[in-house]
Amino acid sequence: MKLLRSPSRWDLSIGKWPDQVVRLVIIFGSGLIAAIALRQHFIPETFGELGHFRSIAIEINADHDPKYAGQQTCGECHESQAELKASSYHRLLSCENCHGPSAIHVAEAEAEGFPDTMPELPRSKQVCLNCHSYLRSRPTGFPQIIELMHNPAEPCIKCHDPHDPEPPEVPGACSGCHGQIARTKAISHHSALQCSTCHNAPVEHKQDPRSVAPSKPRERAFCGQCHSKDSQIDPSTLGVDIEAKQIPHIDLNDHGNNYQCWQCHYPHFPEGH
Amino acid sequence: MAKNLKRREFVRKCAEGTATVLLLSTCGPLPSTAEASEKSKAYSPKNHLYGMGIQVNKCIGCGSCVRACKIENDVPREPYFFRTWVERYLIDSDLEAHVDSPKGGYDSFPPLEEEEGGDILRSFFVPKLCNHCDKPPCVQVCPVGATFRTQEGVVLIDEGYCVGCRYCIQACPYGARYMHPEKHTADKCTFCYHRITKGLLPACVEICPTQARVFGELKSPNSPLHRMMRMTELQVLKPALNTEPKVLYSRLDGEVR
Numbered sequence: 001m002k003l004l005r006s007p008s009r010w011d012l013s014i015g016k017w018p019d020q021v022v023r024l025v026i027i028f029g030s031g032l033i034a035a036i037a038l039r040q041h042f043i044p045e046t047f048g049e050l051g052h053f054r055s056i057a058i059e060i061n062a063d064h065d066p067k068y069a070g071q072q073t074c075g076e077c078h079e080s081q082a083e084l085k086a087s088s089y090h091r092l093l094s095c096e097n098c099h100g101p102s103a104i105h106v107a108e109a110e111a112e113g114f115p116d117t118m119p120e121l122p123r124s125k126q127v128c129l130n131c132h133s134y135l136r137s138r139p140t141g142f143p144q145i146i147e148l149m150h151n152p153a154e155p156c157i158k159c160h161d162p163h164d165p166e167p168p169e170v171p172g173a174c175s176g177c178h179g180q181i182a183r184t185k186a187i188s189h190h191s192a193l194q195c196s197t198c199h200n201a202p203v204e205h206k207q208d209p210r211s212v213a214p215s216k217p218r219e220r221a222f223c224g225q226c227h228s229k230d231s232q233i234d235p236s237t238l239g240v241d242i243e244a245k246q247i248p249h250i251d252l253n254d255h256g257n258n259y260q261c262w263q264c265h266y267p268h269f270p271e272g273h
Numbered sequence: 274m275a276k277n278l279k280r281r282e283f284v285r286k287c288a289e290g291t292a293t294v295l296l297l298s299t300c301g302p303l304p305s306t307a308e309a310s311e312k313s314k315a316y317s318p319k320n321h322l323y324g325m326g327i328q329v330n331k332c333i334g335c336g337s338c339v340r341a342c343k344i345e346n347d348v349p350r351e352p353y354f355f356r357t358w359v360e361r362y363l364i365d366s367d368l369e370a371h372v373d374s375p376k377g378g379y380d381s382f383p384p385l386e387e388e389e390g391g392d393i394l395r396s397f398f399v400p401k402l403c404n405h406c407d408k409p410p411c412v413q414v415c416p417v418g419a420t421f422r423t424q425e426g427v428v429l430i431d432e433g434y435c436v437g438c439r440y441c442i443q444a445c446p447y448g449a450r451y452m453h454p455e456k457h458t459a460d461k462c463t464f465c466y467h468r469i470t471k472g473l474l475p476a477c478v479e480i481c482p483t484q485a486r487v488f489g490e491l492k493s494p495n496s497p498l499h500r501m502m503r504m505t506e507l508q509v510l511k512p513a514l515n516t517e518p519k520v521l522y523s524r525l526d527g528e529v530r
Contacts (some may be wrong), residue, residue, distance in 0.1 A: 044434070050424070050520075070345075137362075137398055138398075142483075210330050
């Protein structure tokens, strides 16, 4: 009995607590201390500061040296090239796309005045062909060549300055993108007609070809303006140097029933079927 | 009666005390404010929310972004590991999509074979990368808290804490993560976090020759990304998954997954 009473010595500061409560407090208290100690030991530093992760990881991720210096940096020293490129077809092309990552080159130039590490000077055709070889998946209008048909033995830089790659012969307004149609029409009876005779292309079509489409004729009567037997049109107003009677004429009412003209006659090559 | 009250009060106080200690221990130490304010002078993550726009009709499939990303981020050169890659979509007359991505587009794309090109209605390139989801499934599944979303909205990996369990690689619906063969940790696009915090553009955006990739602030009306968002219709990949990606595609074909 005396032994069982002995823990009463511990409740010196907390008054007359029953033994069983004191024991419970000791057990739970030590468990709590152990839990806190284990937590301190197992959870790494900076964990939980900003969320369920080590916030030091943000600094680890940010602590790499960039390898690409950025287009602005190049122009600070290479003024003439930057100026030439800024007004050329390659104005959107970053210097380091062709010349390779140049952060070390820039850092050396800043530290020593003249850098030891030089950027790449690509001479091979493949560098140009990465962008300019013909792939049908490329957007319409992007300048593309078929390597075997475009001076296969010559390097690109013989004719084109990469900083100002103006082609020797610039394609015209519509044929720049619609080359195949332009080539077909050029050998057809419609060769003398302008594209704008039948199509009305808003200016926005050149900036955003896929969302703003040019107009297309929708009715038989449109073709009838020239080809109906009642047509009074003067070919010279369309810039065509022929007599009105040389235009093939049909009766719109009994020719081709209810079919649209372009279901049988391809307008860019009307003599074909 | 008075004794009873005291006991009741004692029990209540005990409970309160335990609860307070438990709460304090779960909250953890408070962040040191002095250190944080020093850094905020240069760059404050709170002021940014980054996103990337991809204009599909401008991508020429040259692979410059894939090469630049591998150089900038020391991604292994083997053609199985990509932080960003380019896919070629070919849609045939049955409206079935055929996708190929030889070496992730690293060496651009070979021309189509005759029989392949015969029955194609339309074809285009789609650059892909980590979508930096606002509700990232990869972060949810990480058992140790080694991947997380920063205040800028960028999803990062803690290399030193990742245990390499690959849960996140399986969880990512976009296939944007891979196992780094040397570090044996998960790896993925960080929006070039080391560049954007220094005020530079991500390497792929810097190098893109047609500005098919646009990078900037999602919230600031002055950013080029915001301009793109105003000018074009936008899609995200797999919107039904509700991951809320921050990589926005413009004029994306419905066949793209």
